[in-house]
Amino acid sequence: MRLADYTDYALRVLLYCARHDERLVTVAEIAEQQGLAKNHVMKIVADLAHAGLLETVRGRSGGVRLMRPAREIRIGDVVRLGETDLRLTECFDERSNACKLTPECRLRGVFARALHAFFGVLDAITLAELAGSAPRRSKPSNEPAPA
């Protein structure tokens, strides 16, 4: 059980943009900093722009930046974007499922609940929290609780 490299790299691209949100960053810069192929980063940037997470600015002094504040981007949504195949076991896909145990087996429901718990953790974390630019929401706040 691993995430796709694509998901890993998409998170890195977004993290890099979050860390440098005071300016536009370039594809070449991200590629060099992360040791990734420039074409690979270009594809990821295009997908993230299509998904409304990155804004691309054309021209000589162009580049990319986050479309929304990092605190409004949930890690779970980025992972869902990269992980297009979340069929944990064969029975997740009714069309191709050949398992003979299916009718009475509760496996699919159990794995669906486990996946829900997995994304529950990721949905509670924002890009800002991951990048270290915002306090973790799960930590107790120093501010007094509302009465």
Place this chain on the structure above:
Amino acid sequence: MRLADYTDYALRVLLYCARHDERLVTVAEIAEQQGLAKNHVMKIVADLAHAGLLETVRGRSGGVRLMRPAREIRIGDVVRLGETDLRLTECFDERSNACKLTPECRLRGVFARALHAFFGVLDAITLAELAGSAPRRSKPSNEPAPA
């Protein structure tokens, strides 16, 4: 994000044994019933026996059966057995990690928590519950709570 086919098949082998726990079942029978290669099932059965989950009985009327009652086998443990690679992202493996964001990034901790939540669900379910031969523990019991 998918589980290895191996994990899927290991669960099926155990489920089949749980459903027929009144007798020994054969590798040929499981392979035929599940449409899997006999060699593949033999390998899985050997691994499950090595892990203390299946007992193999040699001889003409031999076969395999669960080593322990199905209610004592947690689904999480079977999945851990099959999923030997749980490094969700590159940074899970410190030796090969090349990501430049690592020192300040909280990604690994977040994914470790998400994985913990995933297995939390699977560890709460036993093979007996999955096979339909026992009530789910998460359902409220009809018995009165202890005082």
